[in-house]
Amino acid sequence: MSALINQPFPAKDMSFQYISIGPEDFAEKHGACKMPQTVAWDKFIKENKTVVITGAPAAFSPTCSISHVPGYIAYADELVQDKEVDQILVLTVDSPFALQAWAKDLGVKDTTHLKFVSDAGAQFVKSIGFELPVGNGVNWSGRWAIVVKDGIVTYAAKEENPATDVTVSSVESVLAHL
Numbered sequence: 001m002s003a004l005i006n007q008p009f010p011a012k013d014m015s016f017q018y019i020s021i022g023p024e025d026f027a028e029k030h031g032a033c034k035m036p037q038t039v040a041w042d043k044f045i046k047e048n049k050t051v052v053i054t055g056a057p058a059a060f061s062p063t064c065s066i067s068h069v070p071g072y073i074a075y076a077d078e079l080v081q082d083k084e085v086d087q088i089l090v091l092t093v094d095s096p097f098a099l100q101a102w103a104k105d106l107g108v109k110d111t112t113h114l115k116f117v118s119d120a121g122a123q124f125v126k127s128i129g130f131e132l133p134v135g136n137g138v139n140w141s142g143r144w145a146i147v148v149k150d151g152i153v154t155y156a157a158k159e160e161n162p163a164t165d166v167t168v169s170s171v172e173s174v175l176a177h178l
Contacts, residue, residue, distance in 0.1 A: 002156035004128060009148045011041030014124050016091065016117040019100040021108055036096035039117075041124070048086035051148045052079060052174055055125060055141040055158075057132055059094045059102035059116075063164055068143060071171035073106055073114065079171075080113045083178040088114045092141050093122045130158050145169040147177055 004010065017036040025034075045051060054072060056064040069090055072079075079085040092099060099116035108114060122139040125131045128146075131139040144158035145168065155177035157168035167173065 002153075002158075004146065004153045004156040007153055008151055009041070009045045009153055010128060011045070011124055013042075014127070015040045016044075016089075016119055016124065017096040018111070018115045018117045019096045020115075021100060021103055021111045023109065025104070026109065033097050033100050036118070044087075045148055045151055049150060050083075050085045050178075051087045051089065052085050052178075053089045053091055053146045053148070054169055054171075054174070055091045055130055055144040057092065057140045057143060057162055059092055059098045060105070063143075063166065064092075065102070065106065068166045068169065069106060071166075073108060075171045075175065076114050079175070079178075083175065085178070086113070090114070090116045091119055091124070092116075093119050093125065093139070095120060128156075132162050143169045145174050147174060 015038050017038050019034050019036050056068055072088055076088055079088055096118040099118055103116040119125055122131050125141045126139060130142045130144045132142040133139050142158050143162035146153055147155035159165040159169050
């Protein structure tokens with residue numbers, strides 16, 4: 001069991017970035033993205049009653065793109081409508097530009113409730129102990145899931161083998177803990 005459970009969400013003085021996606025982003029093909037928005041974690045958690053966050057090692061990587069993140073996309077409506085989740089975040093240490101491209105590639109057409117967020121530098125994932133060291137001092141995010149209700153972590157688990165496992169971080173596991 002994670003030491004994060006039953007504790008306040010631990011991201012004081014940290015932020016994440018994301019690029020919103022809406023219908024206007026599909027109207028015209030052009031190579032440029034919008035500029036990223038920077039969001040303070042404490043403000044974001046305070047503004048949303050229930051937040052699901054799942055960490056993934058890298059945008060466009062095989063396990064992330066085939067079996068991990070597509071589950072969150074497929075169950076987004078159930079999470080939001082039936083389980084009353086305010087926000088679903090897919091977090092990696094990739095740039096927000098790569099994350100927007102990945103989200104669009106996976107079929108995300110609106111980021112009102114489902115955001116692909118960047119923890120560039122791995123500050124947040126290192127602070128919770130969910131980083132994945134890949135050599136030469138570089139850290140990616142491991143594969144994990146956290147549920148936050150009213151600012152308190154109610155579920156937190158990371159995969160033992162983040163390269164291939166999608167068990168405790170799966171949308172089905174999160175659904176079972178909501």
